[in-house]
Amino acid sequence: MVLVKLTNEPPTGLRMNMLQSYLNAPICEPAFFEKIDEGKDVVWERLLFGLCFFHALAQERRKFGPQGFNIPYGFNESDLLISVRQLQMFINEYAEVPYDAIRYMAGELTDDWDRRCLSTILSDFYNPQVAEIPKHKLSPSGVYYVPPKGTYDEYVEFIKNLPLTQHPEVFGMHENVDISKDLQATRLLFDSILLTMGSTTVEGGDTDKKLNDIANDILSKLPNNFNLEEAMKTYPTQYNESMNTVLVQEMERFNKLMTVIRTSLQNVIKAIKGLVVMNVELEALTNSLMIGKQPEMWIKQSYPSLKSLGSYYNDLLERIKFLRTWYDVGKPPVYWISGFYFTQAFLTGVKQNFARKYTIPIDLLTFEFQVLKVTKSEIGPNDGAYISGLFLDGARWNQETCLLDEQYSKILYDSIPIIWVKPVKTNELNTQGTYECPVYKTSERRGVLSTTGHSTNFVMPVYLPTNQQAQHWIKRGVALLCQLDD
Structure with a gap:
């Protein structure tokens, strides 16, 4: 007896992903596509297009490795199927679209930072602008947009005319991410060759x-x-x-x-x-x-x-x-944070010193951060600690404005100056105008899921000042790394 195993791999590219979604059940079935209450068909068709675009985006974002998602989730057709049915149900049963309800995600996402990223992306496609504004842009350049109301066949034809390849801007990412992707593919190839050498x-x-x-x-x-x-x-x-x-x-x-x-x-x-x-x-x-x-x-x-x-x-x-x-x-006046075997012990020690000095319960403390303009210091701070040795991935630090800024072309990582890590009471922490930037031990970013909900590769969040919306950096996959790969 011969056993044959069949697998169904998702197609490559946004256009082919979108096309597969529209050509598969239940969207391709007229009885389902047109099963919508009177007067709600425009909202339904636009949000459906946004949902399929989001699904394709999530599939394609995985190819960017850790900058896309820490963990490469499946996002298979079953996920899309249940989401499509839920969307139709909510639109039919409610007078106004319950956006908070349809944006809710559960189950598959196990990493908190991936959940934040996917929620941010989903909010770009499940919002009143997509449902109400004609030809609403789905990418900054306007190459991708929500098509005008039409028949099912017209939507399919519109998708067939989308670009065959996509620029990183549609993912909200910098053009350097293509270089990172190619480097990962090259590294994987050579690692495989080395394994065969034995x-x-x-x-x-x-x-x-x-x-x-x-x-x-x-x-x-x-x-x-x-x-x-x-x-x-x-x-x-x-x-x-x-x-x-x-x-x-x-x-x-x-x-x-x-x-x-x-x-x-x-x-x-x-x-x-x-x-x-x-x-x-x-x-x-x-x-x-x-x-x-x-x-x-x-x-x-x-x-x-x-x-x-x-x-x-x-x-x-x-x-x-x-x-x-x-x-x-x-x-040392400045601690090389990348040099610790168990970084969390050092961070706990910083909090303990502050808590015992000022007689404050350690559970009430968190960290605030100040990026200094220097890379060396002969004197340490009175409270907290100076740390160095971190690298920005997905962005750079602007020394003049002291803000997060866009990467220079072809420069993938940026060394960040000394950061003053200072314990403060949690209720006194001001995060307005900052981006909550995760710190990882390696560029792989993922590790074993711990009881805290974070991976063992995760160190702490650092709040970096920015004049952009935090969502901008979230979609870019910006993180701080304790060490580079070479």
Whole structure:
């Protein structure tokens, strides 16, 4: 017996997505398309067009990777089907269109920031302007708009005349996003090629010598583990200084990582000499070393990172140096936030210091943020902390206006100056005129969903001043990253 598995992939492009929606049931059925109360047909047809456009937009936005959505959801035909039926039901049963009800989304979205993004996009298509204004623009350029009232066949013909390819502006995104998309596709291609190489011999087949050289080179640069006993004496647990505990805990975490790296490389060298058995884990480690990827054995004990092996190791050495300098010299005036293994512990420590200093319950505190005009500082603030090491993805920071601004062409990331992270009471926080910008540990943005509703890749929201509507930056997928991929 032969089993055949059939899959139905969504078509590529806004036009083909829209066309498929209109050619499929129930929209293509006259009994359904015309099943609308008298006088409501114009609103129904315009909002239906907006809904199908939104569905196509959500499908196509996934190709932009994390800037599109943190998690690439399915958004299949079943989602569209139930939404179409609900839209018709609400229009027929209510005298006025209940926009809040039809904008409600539930179920599939598991990431809060994706939910915010999709809600923002949906509000562009489910609103009175779409239902009432003739030829309402669906993109800033006006290339896409709601067609005049017509028959079902006229709507299909209108869709067939839409552009075959689409510019990023229809998604509310900057043109640089096309470069990011192409880079992701290229990276995926080369990663796949490297995986097929496996342990292919190099340099005349002298793989063992190459592995031995790589392992010895890494080991020669790896510092000794931190002396935790001395660290706890120098930086004891104090009620008024939570940073002492943060430092010691960070040292402990990096000690575990350095021990894994040191032990695994020593075992590789022994295995090459025939002193120990080359087991499955060691073989996977050697394959990763040969193709310049982070070994899975290290990743399990490591902080999140998408860097190649060389860049990852240099980054690790910089993090260790950051902690070593902190231990030798004392608290830094500016904290390199990208250098922490567990960033949330540092942020909690900042809040604890403030809460204990002013006798305020820590549950009543949140952070406010001020981006300074400097990249270095010799003195720290009296309250809160100065942090550095963040990169803007999807926008840039305008040093002159101290506001979020559009990216320069072909410049994908922008380093942001020192940010003053200051604890304040939640009821005193003023977010007017700001964009709530999520901070992620890596450009992948997604991680394991935690009990807070955020992914393990998420660090905190930073409120950045802007003279644009927050929705503008939400659709652009603007975020702050603790590290780049290379």
